[in-house]
Amino acid sequence: MARQRGSGAVGLRVVRPVRLARADRRADLLDAATHLIVTEGVEAVSMESVADRAGVSRPLVYKHFGNRSDILVALFRREAERLHSEIAAEVRAAQGLEATYRALVRGSIKASSQSGPLFAALRSAGAWNSELRREREARDRRTVRFFADITSAEFGIPAAKAEAASAMLLTAIESVLVQWRTRQTGANAGLLEETYLDIILGGLERMAERAKTGSVAVYR
């Protein structure tokens, strides 16, 4: 990770020996911005400081990003997608609904511990916008469908109700994370996970009972 610092102020004259592919260069610039946020705070991010940190010229940064705000939004998007992919991989590897929700809540708490400060910094700098919100909503809709399918299959709950319940239960994880951030101890993580799982399993069992009773009534 050690990287030579370019001389930012006279960055126009810095030429790197190896030309990186466009995507790699972009990733490199976002890594530089992340380093600046983590070490100095989000105010430290500028076209110049990112160029300096990445050891490239300022015009090169402008080839990838229109302005500072573009960098912060791109970083927010990259981190959100990365976290989603990481959690999704763990969630998909789990077997059964209980283990799947458990993987989700554990992954979310872990992600919140690791990336919470970065997201908070990016949000405070106004990097959260309506486009990112729409992207998040699309990811959330896919997550709801994924959990609703397992819920229907495992609990025999009709699709519409399984989807409604899954959306509510997945929204509740926001509260798990808020509560986690106020007290980041192992004991609290355990209490929150058990409480969350009890609500899910108890709630879905009750819905399954109702679905069974409903079917009987229909076929009588």
Added chain:
Amino acid sequence: MARQRGSGAVGLRVVRPVRLARADRRADLLDAATHLIVTEGVEAVSMESVADRAGVSRPLVYKHFGNRSDILVALFRREAERLHSEIAAEVRAAQGLEATYRALVRGSIKASSQSGPLFAALRSAGAWNSELRREREARDRRTVRFFADITSAEFGIPAAKAEAASAMLLTAIESVLVQWRTRQTGANAGLLEETYLDIILGGLERMAERAKTGSVAVYR
């Protein structure tokens, strides 16, 4: 509600015969802003249009609000507090946890139907700020404690778990409202209410079982 329109453009010369108390005048100005938003959209709100609509001089509006943004924030605060009071009154009148949550979800859906567009307009105009967020969080904390107390008393769930669960279940109502807004039919309201109540009651019953088992283990 018929009110004479003052001549806004030459509003400096308009003098109303009756002087209203400061709070009444302020309420009057916010009513005027609400009317403008509902009939013409939030862009129609300006110091001048509010003065015009309320039939007062522009300087009088400036005595109450520093600028247009202050009006929108004050309106957001007033509506949020009003809705909270309305729902809280219905919630407090209910007997037992099930009826209490039912009052909450019904009141919230009703409020969302009636005031959703106004809040959406105010949000889009940037009237949502960190101070309003903190006020909302304080109200939410009181709501969580209120529901947690009933949960402990009725289900015998220890305070820490009752509070954690109540916070999660109350957060889930956000999802109820999102789902309600996408399909505003009586059938959908019914499905959402039943699903939400099933999750709550099934989840808390499971927690109550665990609490009982836990007590037995402790006293053995």
